[in-house]
Amino acid sequence: MSTDTSLPVLKPADFASDQDVRWCPGCGDYSILAQMKKVLPTLGIPREKFVFISGIGCSSRFPYYMNTYGFHSIHGRAPAVATGVKTVRPDLSVWVITGDGDALSIGGNHLMHAIRRNLDVNIVLFNNRIYGLTKGQYSPTSPLGKVTKSTPMGSVDNPLHPLSVAIGCEATFVARTIDVNIKHLGSVLARAAEHKGTAFVEVYQNCNIFNNGAYDYATDRDTKAETTIELEHGKPLIFGKNRDKGIRLNGMEPEIVELGKGITEDDLLFHDEKLPEPSLAYLLSRMHYPQFPEPIGVFRAVDRPRYDVMVNEQIHAAIEKKGEGQLEKLFHAGDTWSVDAGEQQATELDADPGGRTPANPLEEAILQDDISALSPRPHPWVAPDTPISQVLEKLTESNVGCVLVMDGEELLGVFTERDALMKLNVDYAELKDHPVSEYMTPKPRTLGENDKIAFALHRMDVGGYRHLPILRDGKPTGIISIRDILKYMAQRLQA
Amino acid sequence: MPDGGLFIPLVVEVRRERSFFGVPHRLEPNLNLDAELIAEAHPVEPLSVVPDTSVREVFALMKAQKTGSVIICSDGKVAGIFTERDALNLMAQGASLDAPISEVMITTPATLHADDTVGTAVKRMSEGGYRRLPVVDGEGRCVSFLKVSGIIRYLIEHFPQTVYNLPPEPSQVMQTREGA
Numbered sequence A: 001m002s003t004d005t006s007l008p009v010l011k012p013a014d015f016a017s018d019q020d021v022r023w024c025p026g027c028g029d030y031s032i033l034a035q036m037k038k039v040l041p042t043l044g045i046p047r048e049k050f051v052f053i054s055g056i057g058c059s060s061r062f063p064y065y066m067n068t069y070g071f072h073s074i075h076g077r078a079p080a081v082a083t084g085v086k087t088v089r090p091d092l093s094v095w096v097i098t099g100d101g102d103a104l105s106i107g108g109n110h111l112m113h114a115i116r117r118n119l120d121v122n123i124v125l126f127n128n129r130i131y132g133l134t135k136g137q138y139s140p141t142s143p144l145g146k147v148t149k150s151t152p153m154g155s156v157d158n159p160l161h162p163l164s165v166a167i168g169c170e171a172t173f174v175a176r177t178i179d180v181n182i183k184h185l186g187s188v189l190a191r192a193a194e195h196k197g198t199a200f201v202e203v204y205q206n207c208n209i210f211n212n213g214a215y216d217y218a219t220d221r222d223t224k225a226e227t228t229i230e231l232e233h234g235k236p237l238i239f240g241k242n243r244d245k246g247i248r249l250n251g252m253e254p255e256i257v258e259l260g261k262g263i264t265e266d267d268l269l270f271h272d273e274k275l276p277e278p279s280l281a282y283l284l285s286r287m288h289y290p291q292f293p294e295p296i297g298v299f300r301a302v303d304r305p306r307y308d309v310m311v312n313e314q315i316h317a318a319i320e321k322k323g324e325g326q327l328e329k330l331f332h333a334g335d336t337w338s339v340d341a342g343e344q345q346a347t348e349l350d351a352d353p354g355g356r357t358p359a360n361p362l363e364e365a366i367l368q369d370d371i372s373a374l375s376p377r378p379h380p381w382v383a384p385d386t387p388i389s390q391v392l393e394k395l396t397e398s399n400v401g402c403v404l405v406m407d408g409e410e411l412l413g414v415f416t417e418r419d420a421l422m423k424l425n426v427d428y429a430e431l432k433d434h435p436v437s438e439y440m441t442p443k444p445r446t447l448g449e450n451d452k453i454a455f456a457l458h459r460m461d462v463g464g465y466r467h468l469p470i471l472r473d474g475k476p477t478g479i480i481s482i483r484d485i486l487k488y489m490a491q492r493l494q495a
Numbered sequence B: 001m002p003d004g005g006l007f008i009p010l011v012v013e014v015r016r017e018r019s020f021f022g023v024p025h026r027l028e029p030n031l032n033l034d035a036e037l038i039a040e041a042h043p044v045e046p047l048s049v050v051p052d053t054s055v056r057e058v059f060a061l062m063k064a065q066k067t068g069s070v071i072i073c074s075d076g077k078v079a080g081i082f083t084e085r086d087a088l089n090l091m092a093q094g095a096s097l098d099a100p101i102s103e104v105m106i107t108t109p110a111t112l113h114a115d116d117t118v119g120t121a122v123k124r125m126s127e128g129g130y131r132r133l134p135v136v137d138g139e140g141r142c143v144s145f146l147k148v149s150g151i152i153r154y155l156i157e158h159f160p161q162t163v164y165n166l167p168p169e170p171s172q173v174m175q176t177r178e179g180a
């Protein structure tokens, strides 16, 4: 972000656009807009260096109302657009304006990655805990039990807490403020603008049309001293109208204590926004009304290398080493290949799987030999209406463990000695006149005689099959059993 | 070929397996079936019954345990084996289920010894056409069951990528690399 103090001093009015503001009268967005216009002139940045990028939602109309560059982009994708803008033009002051739905539902992923990269942008999330633009459905921050148009019996979705999410994404700057607490709002926006890296700010914003009063507890003159607690770096956490209450740590848990009666400020939790580990910030982000006063202010502000800087360093280093690149050349360079749609090579298995050389002759053999090398034996078959008694006879006479059940040329199923034991069992005498189709294993997995033996191993070991019907041109020619496989492998081992 | 001749010459590559804690716990040359004991080939717990158990009970037990064979033990020693193949024969004959299992079991079955190598097991199974063999200890007690599927798995474990990373259908093999 560059500063230029030689320019004429800007006033808030210089940032007002000629567009009619279309938010509902009384919407909290107005207050945020006004504070933004107040803060920007104090930053010493020329107007043409500001960019406001938004997604979709009430708050996302923000760029229209600022007399700066802006981009009303795609739902949830403002962080992606901002990443591009900031990376290509690191000199700009880039602001992402988003809402609870846009940032946490539709754009959850984009938000997460912008934050973890620590791109130098400011993300301001207007949290009204409702979908305003679409007229009152619950949002990812709506509390449990919230009755809305889409949750007529109360929401059963556990809400997200934006600051906890941001901290989980390794945010380097995390803050919370409230739309109508304008002094606080202004100072937090200014702090966010100063931060080098992703600054994430949650603003409690009242949607007076669809979720009026969601933050009354935190804005009401009579209660706000008890329901909110202002964070100050290096200071103990004290709150209450008479500043007589504080937050103390009891092991890993925060607790409310009253000052006096043997408890002094030194016993309280001291805020430190610079801690390398985000645990304290996270703990604070988990303090919710009504169990606790809700912290407002800067939770965390630490330095970490920035995406936009590092990417540009890499680009410069690459250009220095190799000269300017050409997209066209890059596009056609190196590791490309074309897939010929006409040539479907159905059964050729690469004998060098994943670039590995077969470790031993056995591995090589199973990759190269076709299943026909196992000489699948022509197999007894029966028609689907064959009675069980005849099928059992066939199995014993032909000394095989499995018969095919065929309807003409079509393979319907198999019946194995295992089927006999598991399905007929002690009832076989009563079931002996039933047709085999009732007890067969229908639609068995098959392989082609030109498939590699590795596939048979796969079927038997992973699938647990002991018999596999083998097809030629789609018609069964025989069966292989796990014993055939063992014999084959034993031969290869002795070879 | 000398006894135990199932020796595959050592291949240069030595597979180094790492345990959960990153400490190498096994240096394994490829496929040395004559050095490794059958305990490596996934033996399973045997299902055993006493000789006077009825065939009916044995059938029900095999179904309940989803197993294709039982060992019949007398005084702790292996007296016989009964498999699903034998069950099939009984069903085909329409035999009575009330006889004791000792009347229909295969007596003096082929066995393996717990000290036998995988190579011996492969040989005995493939030559005899067995799908499973009881494993006995020095006193003739049945300690486990070695199944052909255990041996197949043991062999696959020497080249798991080659088998386990195959696509579900052979026709799915791509001619060229595809990202997704």
Ligand code: SF4
Residues within 6 Å of the ligand: A022, A023, A024, A026, A027, A028, A029, A058, A059, A128, A132, A133, A206, A207, A208, A209, A210
């Ligand atoms: S619907 Fe709610 S959030 Fe949207 S403009 Fe109206 S008051 Fe504001």
